[in-house]
Amino acid sequence: MKERIEIVASGFGGQGVVRLGQIIGETGVRQGLHVTMLKSHGTEMRGGYVRSQVVLSEEIIDSPMCESPDYFIALSSAAYERFKDTVPEGGLILYDPAFVEKIDEALPCRQERFPAKELSVEHFENPLFANSLVLGRVARLVDVLDKEEMLESLLEVIPKFHDRNREAFRLGYEYGG
């Protein structure tokens, strides 16, 4: 694997952004990797955001900051606007169109539209499982993350609704064929 893989997830409070980071990090720990996961909160005054910064590496990790994330999971337009320019060429932005309406086409990185909220409502009549869909998608996109370990981490960190979370994770993983 690459020397270090940087994954940023950001949205607004209450969306489970910290949980997302935690589950990705937990997967790394289960796979024997070194992991850092910083959670930070922007001020509410300025269209606030919550951000998780995950670094995965086989080596001991020096900087825990994601200065040029390989993956950016954007779950609000404020978060998208704030961090989109940090993603380098070769990086990937995964965004939920329910929250991120306007896309900056000029960015050098790939951008993948993933309607997690919509899929969650469609399949479970509830937006609650959007993050499990996102995690399934992340497991598919991030080579280094093991699908099964990720699912186990998800089920451990979120002790409720195991069946639906498992199903949501599968839908996310298999999305787009």
Place this chain on the structure above:
Amino acid sequence: MEYRSSVITSKYLRSRKIPSTACSGCGLGLNHKIVVQAISELGLDVADVVWGTSIGCAGRQTFATWKGDGFAGTHGRVYAISRGLRVALPPEKKIILTVGDGDAFGIGLLHLIHAARSNADMTVIVNDNLGYQSTGGQYGWTTPQGSHTDSSPYGMFEHNLMSDEMDVLDILKGAGATFLARHVAMDGQRAVETVKKAILNRGFSLIHMPYPCPTNFASRELGSRNQVNIYRWIQERAAPLGEEKENTVWATGIWHDASNSRPEFSEYVHETVEKIRRTGSI
């Protein structure tokens, strides 16, 4: 503090600190004798008591008088230290604190209230010389209104914890103290009996004990260092509870006795922790 050598002094006290460096005529020795006499009459040994003190006149003069283990806290914090110590000591060890009025009712009041609130087993003797005397004589929180001190040259005009029908013991009762009493230094055996009950309460006990300061308080308020005057002045303003007169400032006796009615802090904490350790819940 003028102690004559006796069985009690040689058994319980360190000769190096007795006689002490207190001013001539200081009434603190009377309070100290009352406490040691009570310990003796309860048949306690030196090893049974850890003696703590504050700073100021009451703290400094009583520090290291006890033959056994002793400590002095920084100003006002001895109640917080004692709560930590209480948890670490075996329950049968008595913690007796001799402190001053500034320490207990001023800088340490918050910690005192929390010691009472938690009902931590300690006996607090508040030796009240009616102000801050070791710094030269400034008014405190129980100084009678109108008193002249170095910081109230026109007479002490603030409302305080003993003015306007207010009583500092009310605060401590409200906070949950299980034994509260008041005596003046000249109460002799009556006070000894009260201190014995305070020590026997497995919980937070406090006795407020005003004593005469001829050097600073008396010289400013009464215009004389003649100890007879200040002793009489205090005596005139004290009367047993139920026998108060118009000029009574200090009604003496047991003011509130709910001994052993509430769980003692450290025992309760230890029992609860043990239960959590065994069963995972309370």
Place this chain on the structure above:
Amino acid sequence: MKRFLETGNFAITEGAILAGCRFFAGYPITPATELAEAMSLRLPQVGGIYLQAEDECAAMHMCVGAALGGMKAMTATSGPGFILYADPYGWALGCETPMVVLNSGRVGPVSGITGAPGQGEFYLMRYPTQGGNFETICLAPNTAQECMAMTVEAFYLSERFRMPVSVLADQLITDGFEDISVPENEDEMKEMGFRTWPREICRGPEFYPASDALDVPPVVLGHNTGALCSDWTPTEEGYDIEEVEAHHKHAYRLIYKVRNNRDLFSHHYEKKYMGDDPDLVVVSYGSPSRVVNTAVEKARSQGLKVGSLRLINIWPFPDEHFDRQCKYLCVELNWDGQLVREVQRAAPKGSGVHFMGTCGDLPTTPDLIETFEKLLKNEPIRRKGWVLEEW
């Protein structure tokens, strides 16, 4: 060994328990609250006691009391709470009471920004109380794993030096999640380099010997040793005394027990790319040092002759690392420059000692590398409109 994705606060809690800590008193304050919460959960499981205090001053005094009663005790706070330790910290230094104090730095002064990292207490950790005539020991870890190690080490040092020992972290380290390995038995602890020291009891009659010796057991009350401890100048037996000569003996011990036994902790530092006498040495501690290490590594790959000196033992200040005349850059999480003053003092005359400060957020790798380049080319350094002072 068990591995977790957990916070620095979790790591500190586990470290304290491994070191034998069975008493914690604290007061809720961001970002040390989660440490208090973790202690309240974990201590009862091992028969230990967590108490929530009425304020930080009471919290550390409760630790003083518990330590005087023979327990290993710890308290933790952030800067605005740390200033309330001034009173008990002095008491514990003077009475030589072992305990561990953690400060997780945030942005100040006063309440400042609660949820962002800061390093405004560099000097406060050296002088946590008034009066002088003492040395302090402070360890500054930069990862969650090291938080655990340094907490264990702080307990060890506190017993051997019989004094409070502080651990200085910051919001990023205590709140951030990382992979953490927790040893499960003594062999694993040894393997990880964890040292422990049992609580012993001073039997007197010299409770405060005029000596710089290590391993004088601390005063413990309740064993009827006749032990005395107070806030006044003590005689060797513990009586209060107002004599300069007695105070001189007391102060000698408080200062020189630490100064003369520094080899016990002076190995706590990290050097990277320092073998070839780099032209620029970047000095840091705590969370900024992690970005510094990344930046220095990148700078090396670009051919810049830069090295990283990360201090873990920050007090007493390790002057011995600054014996070479070269350029130094101090990277700190404050805008006033604190560590830089100490480096300026310790470095040989003629060394260029420079400062780069950020606050609330870590410096970025590109900014650091740009600063390295400018310094190496003798150009003035500026960053994002912030005029950096030349020291």
